[in-house]
Amino acid sequence: MESFETVTIPSRDKQYIIERLEEHEHMTHEEAVDSVDELAHYYTAIKHGKNGSPSKMVDKAWHAHILNTQMYMDFTKAEIGRFVHHVPYWSGHQSNGTEDDIYEYLVSQLGAEHVNATVWVRDGAICENSSHSLGRCQNAFLPMRNPTDKKRNVFHLISRYDPFNYWMMCLDPFRLDAYEEAIRQHRQQKAIWLDIGTGAHMPLTRLLIKYETAEHVYAVEANREAYRFAKNLRECLSDEEKRKISLYGCYSNNIDWHAQDPRPNAIIHEIIGCIPLDEGCIKVMHDTIKNPNGEVYSCIPYKIGTLCMPVSRPKRSRISSFCSFILSSSMKIIKDVGIQGMFNPHKDAFLCETPQFIEEFILQDYVRKPLESHRVFKTKFIVEKRTGKWAGVFLAPHVLTSKDNRNGIAEIDGLKRMTNWPVRYVQMYYYQKAIDVKQGDEIHVVFESDLTKECPTYRLEAWVNNNYLLRSSFAWIGPAIY
Ligand SMILES: C[S@@+](CC[C@H](N)C(=O)[O-])C[C@H]1O[C@@H](n2cnc3c(N)ncnc32)[C@H](O)[C@@H]1O
Known part of the structure; x- marks a missing residue:
């Protein structure tokens, strides 16, 4: 099997995204690191021409990255070879794939042990007891993150x-x-x-x-x-x-x-x-x-x-x-x-x-x-x-x-x-x-x-x-x- 080329997020970008996820999304350090690792996998799938959406956690990491416009542009051009656009969901949007497509693709290319299933959850749902061999299922329980986006004082x-x-x-x-x-x-x-x-x-x-x-x-x-x-x-x-x-x-x-x-x-x-x-x-x-x-x-x-x-x-x-x-x-x-x-x-x-x-x-x-x-x-x-x-x-x-x-x-x-x-x-x-x-x-x-x-x-x-x-x-x- 040919070696599968993966995308690496530079350490400076990683540090920035992790800090932002901790500060603004109230993720733990571990969650933020996991999200950034899976964002790199998502970029890998995109680089290989795979269509599909990111999971919620990966999307948060992606948003954080995009917000730093210069850093994001330099990264996508250097690592993926082109500027990668982000299209949010709206009524006129035709989706070519789901997060499941991306997840299944990554598992097939990298092996289940190298993809963090807890980050690739639909609506934040994860369930170990499911019949899915990959340890994930839909419509189970949370986790839910901070609903209070109001600035409190x-x-x-x-x-x-x-x-x-x-x-x-x-x-x-x-x-x-x-x-x-x-x-x-x-x-x-x-x-x-x-x-x-x-x-x-x-x-x-x-x-x-x-x-x-x-x-x-x-x-x-x-x-x-x-x-x-x-x-x-x-x-x-x-x-x-x-x-x-x-x-x-x-x-x-x-x-x-x-x-x-x-x-x-x-x-x-x-x-x-x-x-x-x-x-x-x-x-x-x-x-x-x-x-x-x-x-x-x-x-x-x-x-x-x-x-x-x-x-x-x-x-x-x-x-x-x-x-x-x-x-x-x-x-x-x-x-x-x-x-x-x-x-x-x-x-x-x-x-x-x-x-x-x-x-x-x-x-x-x-x-x-x-x-x-x-x-x-x-x-x-x-x-x-x-x-x-x-x-x-x-x-x-x-x-x-x-x-x-x-x-x-x-x-x-x-x-x-x-x-x-x-x-x-x-x-x-x-x-x-x-x-x-x-x-x-x-x-x-x-x-x-x-x-x-x-x-x-x-x-x-x-x-x-x-x-x-x-x-x-x-x-x-x-x-x-x-
Ligand atoms: C729970 S009430 C207690 C009021 C009173 N000491 C009592 O025992 O009934 C707390 C009060 O502390 C005031 N307060 C809270 N933090 C404060 C601060 N750093 N400086 C001044 N007042 C403060 C609030 O406006 C509120 O009136």
């Missing part, structure tokens, strides 16, 4: 707080008790506190004053309405209290706290959001604490984390519908793959007894280290329900306001009690195609995050047992508010 979230939200937060007993407990424990050491995101009613600042734990409190609030309300509220306090509180209406990072006199040496906040880092908590804390001259000796909350629980498609309870209506969060249970907020989620949906942390931060320690751009956590759950349908996961906030939680008050666990922070339901499989699971099955979860921005990027990947090809992945950019 923490200020969108901040501007969404309304007076009603602030009242509800003040009426959330578990949340306030947990903070009050931590503040009570600080009675012995008076500090200069910084209350980041003090809210309309300044509940945490007022607790600090009430328990005499503060020599002074700097309270800062970025929501304009809330700041105005807080300003009026401050005017109504006694002179002694007023003297102890400085109120700022801006984003916390706009002020150099270390230049203040007296300089704050303790931080309190509740900028935690729904999956705990939604409000950019880690970056805000990092930027506030990182100054080496400043010593922050205390931080409330002490620890924050996200609990993960694999679930079947949840049912809608009356109370959760009511709360969602009141708090204007979408509550129709999604049919598609996606993410939504959910209050008081039903335990019926749990497939295991015990949730696991997929992220956990002791704030004061973590924020002193450089922010991680690619944090990866892998775990597995063992199904404990006799049988069930697995559709996705609940992600719930978990907060320890104080290290000392002897009486259990300092803990806020979104899966045990309803709080103002909704639990996130991430539906990973179309619900009609939810996966049948039974007791003893393993559900593998990989959670990745990029914490370098105020709006962190998250990616969840999950599959059952060793069926890695029957996996689903879902990526989103915080704040995940819908």
Whole structure:
């Protein structure tokens, strides 16, 4: 057999395409590399005169390449001998072949072991259990990639707080008790506190004053309405209290706290959001604490984390519908793959007894280290329900306001009690195609995050047992508010 000439993508082009796929398509590094390798195979097929379309992943890599026009033109002329045009699908387009044609062709020329079937999937569908010898089938499950192409920004979230939200937060007993407990424990050491995101009613600042734990409190609030309300509220306090509180209406990072006199040496906040880092908590804390001259000796909350629980498609309870209506969060249970907020989620949906942390931060320690751009956590759950349908996961906030939680008050666990922070339901499989699971099955979860921005990027990947090809992945950019 004659040697089959393959196309090579130069390393500079590869590096560029991989970076773009990671940054804009939220692919993992491995997926991006695989996509570029298969793009080279696609170019090979084109060079040999084969007609057909690329798979979705290959198409994304191709688009990225084309976008760099000079690089793409130089490459196609040098490697393929002509400029290769891209014709998107439209009503007047006559297709000469499909991605299957290209895939079958590559397998026949290169051998199945040299072609990555997971990249050549139709509509992102891959299935190991299929009768296809090549390990691929159609109409199976996802993976689905980031559906949020809107540019997200923490200020969108901040501007969404309304007076009603602030009242509800003040009426959330578990949340306030947990903070009050931590503040009570600080009675012995008076500090200069910084209350980041003090809210309309300044509940945490007022607790600090009430328990005499503060020599002074700097309270800062970025929501304009809330700041105005807080300003009026401050005017109504006694002179002694007023003297102890400085109120700022801006984003916390706009002020150099270390230049203040007296300089704050303790931080309190509740900028935690729904999956705990939604409000950019880690970056805000990092930027506030990182100054080496400043010593922050205390931080409330002490620890924050996200609990993960694999679930079947949840049912809608009356109370959760009511709360969602009141708090204007979408509550129709999604049919598609996606993410939504959910209050008081039903335990019926749990497939295991015990949730696991997929992220956990002791704030004061973590924020002193450089922010991680690619944090990866892998775990597995063992199904404990006799049988069930697995559709996705609940992600719930978990907060320890104080290290000392002897009486259990300092803990806020979104899966045990309803709080103002909704639990996130991430539906990973179309619900009609939810996966049948039974007791003893393993559900593998990989959670990745990029914490370098105020709006962190998250990616969840999950599959059952060793069926890695029957996996689903879902990526989103915080704040995940819908
Ligand atoms: C969950 S609310 C908590 C309000 C109040 N602390 C309470 O406990 O009821 C978070 C508040 O923080 C504000 N916020 C979030 N990030 C901020 C930042 N970096 N600087 C100032 N305000 C911020 C939001 O506008 C919002 O009012």
